[in-house]
Amino acid sequence: MTSPAGIRIGVSSCLLGNPVRYDGQHKHDHYITDTLGRYFDFVGVCPEVECGLGVPRESMRLVGDPAAPRLLTTRTGIDLTGRMQKWAEGRVAELEREGLHGFIFKSRSPSSGMENVKVYSDKGMVCGKSPGFFAKAFMARFPVLPCEDEGRLNDPDLRENFIERVFTLSRFREAVRATPTLATLMTFHARNKLLIQAHHDALMREMGRDLAGLKSAQVRAYIPVYEARLMRAMKYPATVAKHTNILQHMLGYLRGVADESDRRELAGIIGQYRSGLIPLIVPVTMLSHYVNKHDILYLKDQYYLNPHPMELKLRNHA
Numbered sequence: 001m002t003s004p005a006g007i008r009i010g011v012s013s014c015l016l017g018n019p020v021r022y023d024g025q026h027k028h029d030h031y032i033t034d035t036l037g038r039y040f041d042f043v044g045v046c047p048e049v050e051c052g053l054g055v056p057r058e059s060m061r062l063v064g065d066p067a068a069p070r071l072l073t074t075r076t077g078i079d080l081t082g083r084m085q086k087w088a089e090g091r092v093a094e095l096e097r098e099g100l101h102g103f104i105f106k107s108r109s110p111s112s113g114m115e116n117v118k119v120y121s122d123k124g125m126v127c128g129k130s131p132g133f134f135a136k137a138f139m140a141r142f143p144v145l146p147c148e149d150e151g152r153l154n155d156p157d158l159r160e161n162f163i164e165r166v167f168t169l170s171r172f173r174e175a176v177r178a179t180p181t182l183a184t185l186m187t188f189h190a191r192n193k194l195l196i197q198a199h200h201d202a203l204m205r206e207m208g209r210d211l212a213g214l215k216s217a218q219v220r221a222y223i224p225v226y227e228a229r230l231m232r233a234m235k236y237p238a239t240v241a242k243h244t245n246i247l248q249h250m251l252g253y254l255r256g257v258a259d260e261s262d263r264r265e266l267a268g269i270i271g272q273y274r275s276g277l278i279p280l281i282v283p284v285t286m287l288s289h290y291v292n293k294h295d296i297l298y299l300k301d302q303y304y305l306n307p308h309p310m311e312l313k314l315r316n317h318a
Contacts, residue, residue, distance in 0.1 A: 006041055007170045008099055010138075012106035013044035015150055020046040024056040029150045032104060039309060040166070043098055047111035047134040051087035053080075062110045062119040066128025069119045071110055081133075084111060088137040095138070101173075102146035102166045104153065105135050114139070114149045144231035145169075157237065160314040165234045167308045168192065172227060182219050185226060186211055194304035196233050198246045203233035244274045247283050250291075250299055257294040266290065281315040 013020050017028035033042075049055060060080060062069035070081045105114040113132040121127040131139070139147055146165040153159045175188050189196075189211055196204040207229050214222055247270045254263050266286050272278045284305060291299040299305070308314060 007039060007101050007166060009036075009040040009042055009166065010095060010098070010100050010103035011042045011044055012104065012109070012112045012150075013046035013049070014106055015104065016042060016044050018044060018046070020049045020055055022048070022055075022057050022059045027106060027150075031153065032150065035312070036163075039312075040101075043095070043100065045091065045095075045112075045134070047084060047088065047091070047132075050091065051080075051083055060110050062117055062130055062132075063122065064119070066119040066130045069130050071133055084133045085137075088134045091134070092137050092141040096141070099173075100142070100145060101169050102148075102162065103138060103142075105132070105147065105149040107149035107151035109135075111135070114147055114152075144228045144235075146231070146235075156314075156317040160308075161235070161237060163312065163314060164195075164238075164307050165231060168195065168234055168303070169227070169231060171303070172230060176223050180220055180223060182211075182214055182216050185214070185219065185223070191301045192230075192303050194246050194250070194302045195307055196230065198238040198242050198304060200233040200236045201242075203229060203236075207233070240274060240276070243280055244270060246304060247273070247287065250287055250302075250304075253296050253299055254290055254294070257296065258290050262290065279316050281313075284315060 011032060014025075014027045015029045015032055017026050017033065019026045021027065048057065048060075058073040058075055058078075060071055060073050063072045064070045070079055071084050072079055072081075106112040107114070108117055109132050110117055111132045111134045114135045115131050116129045117132050118126050119128045119130050130136075135147075139145075146162050146169065148158060148162040153162065171192075172188060175184050178184075189208060193204060193208070196207070207226065210222070210226075248267075251263065251266055251270065254266070258266075266283070269278070269283045269286055273280060273283050287299075288305050290296075291305070
């Protein structure tokens with residue numbers, strides 16, 4: 001699937017509607033294909049099929065020590081651990097060349113589950129949980145890439161966090177790919193400062209200090225370091241309290257340019273958001289209006305006001 005944005009995301013193949021599951025069926029997720037598909041290019045991966053297992057096939061499960069489980073077929077007990085591990089090692093190396101911005105895994109899959117996949121004892125009792133074999137290998141190879149499973153994407157906060165990280169990573173890579181200079185890094189950090197701060201204030205400041213002391217000759221080596229710190233910071237939840245602090249900070253820029261009655265009204269709207277009465281999109285929209293009306297350049301440049309397409313409605317939940 002191809003989108004105009006060209007943001008490449010790995011996805012468990014069954015979620016794209018491909019009939020690759022053990023029973024010959026799929027788990028087509030229409031939110032992924034119909035909504036996210038307008039913005040992302042998908043790279044489908046099915047560990048079982050790609051490592052040579054047929055469709056249909058015997059189901060499998062994780063067995064043994066949850067810290068290092070084996071992958072066994074459920075009826076015949078065939079051990080597929082070595083086969084899956086060898087394939088996963090090669091596949092994640094191939095995916096490094098795809099320039100992925102994240103991955104959406106199939107939940108509860110013994111190969112692709114991101115977390116909480118049941119592990120069974122030799123007697124057939126659940127004895128713990130673990131990530132699936134491929135998901136574990138992928139996350140070890142790409143520890144800072146945004147990853148989620150389709151089940152967790154049903155949570156509005158987790159969905160927004162994942163998609164926000166993907167778009168932020170895409171903006172960063174596009175910026176440094178076009179012009180890998182210190183000025184580019186400084187501009188990116190300045191424009192994303194409030195967005196990063198909404199997730200992790202201390203890391204945002206640490207990144208700023210690093211940039212302030214960076215020499216031009218160090219930029220290329222520092223780009224992957226900055227990317228890793230950016231993704232680490234953005235993974236922290238942007239809570240109501242954090243958003244409220246950012247909104248109030250931005251409100252301060254209206255002092256002396258907007259009418260006192262307008263600022264009072266906006267302060268009240270921010271308070272309603274903090275109390276859970278209205279969604280984040282309301283104070284953000286109001287702020288955007290005044291920022292544009294009064295041409296406040298610093299805030300107009302802040303990606304906090306539009307970190308992802310409004311059509312996704314990610315800030316519409318209270």
